[in-house]
Amino acid sequence: MQIGSRRAILNPASGTGDHADYVTRLLEARGFAVDRTEDAGDALRLGREAGERGVSELAVCGGDGTVNEVLRGLAAADSLADTTVGVVPCGTANILAENLGIEDVRHGAEMADSGDVREVDVGVADGEPFAVSCIAGFPADASLAASGDLKEQYGTFAFVITGAQEAVDFEGIEIELDATVADGTETWHGEATCVLVGNARKFIEAGGQANMEDGYFDVAVVEHMPTGSLVAEAIGHRLLGQETDGVTHLRASELTVSGPEPITFSRDGELATHESLRLRCRPQTLSLRVGPDYDPEPDP
Numbered sequence: 001m002q003i004g005s006r007r008a009i010l011n012p013a014s015g016t017g018d019h020a021d022y023v024t025r026l027l028e029a030r031g032f033a034v035d036r037t038e039d040a041g042d043a044l045r046l047g048r049e050a051g052e053r054g055v056s057e058l059a060v061c062g063g064d065g066t067v068n069e070v071l072r073g074l075a076a077a078d079s080l081a082d083t084t085v086g087v088v089p090c091g092t093a094n095i096l097a098e099n100l101g102i103e104d105v106r107h108g109a110e111m112a113d114s115g116d117v118r119e120v121d122v123g124v125a126d127g128e129p130f131a132v133s134c135i136a137g138f139p140a141d142a143s144l145a146a147s148g149d150l151k152e153q154y155g156t157f158a159f160v161i162t163g164a165q166e167a168v169d170f171e172g173i174e175i176e177l178d179a180t181v182a183d184g185t186e187t188w189h190g191e192a193t194c195v196l197v198g199n200a201r202k203f204i205e206a207g208g209q210a211n212m213e214d215g216y217f218d219v220a221v222v223e224h225m226p227t228g229s230l231v232a233e234a235i236g237h238r239l240l241g242q243e244t245d246g247v248t249h250l251r252a253s254e255l256t257v258s259g260p261e262p263i264t265f266s267r268d269g270e271l272a273t274h275e276s277l278r279l280r281c282r283p284q285t286l287s288l289r290v291g292p293d294y295d296p297e298p299d300p
Helices: 020-028 042-052 064-076 095-099 105-114 148-166 227-235
Strands: 006-010 033-036 057-062 084-089 116-125 128-130 133-137 173-181 184-198 217-223 247-267 270-290
Touching (some): 006 042, 020 033, 020 057, 020 084, 020 105, 057 064, 057 105, 064 095, 084 105, 105 270, 128 270, 133 270, 173 217, 184 247
Parallel strands (some): 006 033, 057 084
Antiparallel strands (some): 116 270, 133 184, 133 247, 184 217, 217 247
16 A cells, blocks of 8 residues: 655654654655654654555664664564665754764754665674664673763763763673674684674764765674773773773674573663674665665775
């Protein structure tokens, strides 16, 4: 069944929760019919319905978690490759929008209407899509928990400091990692503080945007270390640098992370526990509206 070709899914509770009417006016003026979420799971349901009904342009108004739910809904309708998605950043965490060169709510509405379209990679973990990252370790949701002040002061490293502060008693995770890289396979086994798999996000010194169009994840495995050392390294902006001892960097198109005990993963903020998790990169699967400052090949 075909419905209006332009729709928007708005999470009125995301972020500060005071944007709903303003965003609705911005998008309706650009021809989007706006559906608001009311309960948990609504964004996933509305995304699935949009895919089933042949929506060609879908604006998502919320943070990274809301975007993830909508992408899961589109994937459930087997429409991930058929719908052009625009991101209007209204959440606490808007990493994807930032990496797409989208500045704020008004700019997001404008780009959802007329921004350039890029075909970008999508990560898949246990059959579920993610756009930004999949993280295991100290704790798995620390990447989305950093305060605004920390983010302003330390940028992409804020999540490291937050995680370390919240994980004083964290004992690490025993993992075995098998990865498919450009020239074959690589493995890693041992006790880790965290495993960081970035699609839109790059976990190296300077951090920021990863190449979302190269068919590879940017992977960092951080060996287990005392949390006091972790905080010091994070503040010194050295923890995830390419030359840092105890950090292994990979560019992988596919990897499996497993361990003797169940491991909690955060997929764009969505938590799930697995004894073994396979992640694969689906190259240039999703059409996204981007801002004029979007860089498909950010500096290493």
